[in-house]
Amino acid sequence: MTEIVEETLCELRQTFKSGKTKSVAWRKTQLNALRQLVKDNEEKVFEALYQDLGKHPIESYRDEVGVVVKTINHTLSNLDKWVAPTKGKLPLLFFPTRGEVLPEPLGVVLIFASWNFPISLALDPVIGAIAAGNAVVLKPSDQAPACSSLIAKTIPQYMDPKAVRIIEGGPQICEKLLQHKWDKIFFTGSPQVGRVVMTAAAKHLTPVTLELGGKCPVILDSLSNPSDLKVAIKRIVSGKWGPCSGQACIGIDYMLVEEKLAPTVIELLKKTMKSFYTESPKDANCMARIVNKHHFQRVQNLLKDPLVEASIVHGGSLDEENLFIEPIILLDPPLDAAIMNEEIFGPLLPVITLKNIQESIEFINERPKPLTIYAFTKDENFKKKILSETSSGSVTFNDVLIQFLCDDLPFGGVGSSGFGRYHGKFSFDTFSHEKAVLRAGFFPELEARYPPWNNFKMTFIKLAYDLDYFGLFLLLVGLKRF
Incomplete structure (x- = not known):
């Protein structure tokens, strides 16, 4: 099993390194495929949920199938806007320098799903991870075996197997997965297991989102x-x-x-x-x-x-x-x-x-x-x-x-009920890094930023920090000779 995990992780890293998952077109293709998977297999989903939990089909659609379809529709409608860089407001003193925030995928992410909503709590985070441009390993819950098996059989038929992989198993496979370095771990489950996940992630400084429970x-x-x-x-x-x-x-x-x-x-x-x-x-x-x-x-x-x-x-x-x-x-x-x-x-x-x-x-x-x-x-x-x-x-x-x-x-959640957030744009953000980008030119040049120091430069710097408009004024009148 260790070899399977290592091979899977190696292949997904190669896929991510190739840049394939960063393509917005690829992301949309995968999300459309996942939506089609759910629609094509709706009755099988109902049957699996009944086997695992005895859920009525209406409850299954309300809490599982419908949630996934709604989330995919929302994501596809907004993805172009989410991936676009957003303008960063810079101090006027730095004019004409420009700044922006560029969302980029984290890499290869690991998602642990829960058994109580074994379809929606598995696929909902996957939607966010794919939308953000990551490669994904999904570990369905072994306590909902029919749903786990259905996910494992159908995902490779619809989605890119070089970028989205399903690994089934119990506590032993979870332990194997946690021994490796991931670029993000997303866990839904109990606080007790959440502590285990966080402890393992800390060894690699892996960021973690924990969706836990509590007495509501x-x-x-x-x-x-x-x-x-x-x-x-x-x-x-x-x-x-x-x-x-x-x-x-x-x-x-x-x-x-x-x-x-x-x-x-x-x-x-x-x-x-x-x-x-x-x-x-x-x-x-x-x-x-x-x-x-x-x-x-x-x-x-x-x-x-x-x-x-x-x-x-x-x-x-x-x-x-x-x-x-x-x-x-x-x-x-x-x-x-x-x-x-x-x-x-x-x-x-x-x-x-x-x-x-x-x-x-x-x-x-x-x-x-x-x-x-x-x-x-x-x-x-x-x-x-x-x-x-x-x-x-x-x-x-x-x-x-x-x-x-x-x-x-x-x-x-907050405190013992978890940390991190998802749903909609928040899922996209959870699986993204917001990279700050600053674009400067070579003119004008403020000499006040450099030694040798003098009293005027101290006054200039203080005023520039305290009064941004005054700093811009000094820039425009050409006091660079100081």
Whole structure:
């Protein structure tokens, strides 16, 4: 396996060195081919996602296929503008010198995909890497084997195999890949594995983007209009149990609500879940299953604390044979329990009550920075406090998840939820180096920049730094003799 990795890396470096991937025409050809791949194999994608995660085709299109097609369309529409140099504003003192910022590809990049959205979280970064002109190695998740196999079989049929390669495998192949020097590593996954990736990258001073997880809260303020509250609950239910049965880094982890509102909220949650998933969610075929037995047992273990189990107010059915856990609501589980200190990544929703919803800010700040904060409120002052007094990868008011679909907003974490950003132009930037280019001539020549020094030259330099227009004036009147 070491030989395969070395051969692959060597071939990709030769391809990048040839300049092929820097051609904008080549980049567009590859993106068009990737879009065609997804369209031609849509049914196969649905089938693979069902095998790996039990996803319904509509969920698969919404969260996987549609995301990839949308991203490619957006990238192709903007690529010519993104690759163009941008003018850099220079001090007038240096006139007529010109400056620009030129985006250039980093080289050969390594992308680790995650298993919960094994198509979109694999191909979305690839789109950015190709758009920026890089050669790419993609390592799909071995925990979604059907999707990994589909990607490995189809990518070489549509895209340039000398520049885009797929390497499958488990932890051992990941270890082999990380032993080598890359020009960029992009990782989506858990903070624990993210630390391993970053440690390995540090040996080669390889830049890293880490898209990790975290306990993303939803703050539910008192909404005076009953219809607003119903809409909020629908969006919360979809944000918790809709994407991959809660196995989503931007999914809702827990809810913060005032004590007086909690009974109403819980009843509305139950009613809405019933309308979405019927009395028997397992039979409704609208929820994904847990990815494997390891993760099933991990989620199950979160409920084994007697005090946690006692806090369950809805649900509780677990089917290990079919890897299915029905939606579970817990009311005020112990804050020192694992369920409130580990990312749940499953269909369990702790509802935490507060005397006053303003306390939610302190509650969030006492914990690691989340990937996103969701807040349902009409209180503009409260919104300002959330923005100014908390830190998170993003904040979404009065909705959930949709920030992920907005190409003109950066997606990424902060602190333990990751660092770096992507989506749209931000993906292009993530896989590019912004090279500063300055173009100077040989006239005019300011002698004040050179020794021997005198008082006038000191005055000249001070004024040039303090008053750029004055510096230009001195230049124009020809004080170069000093």
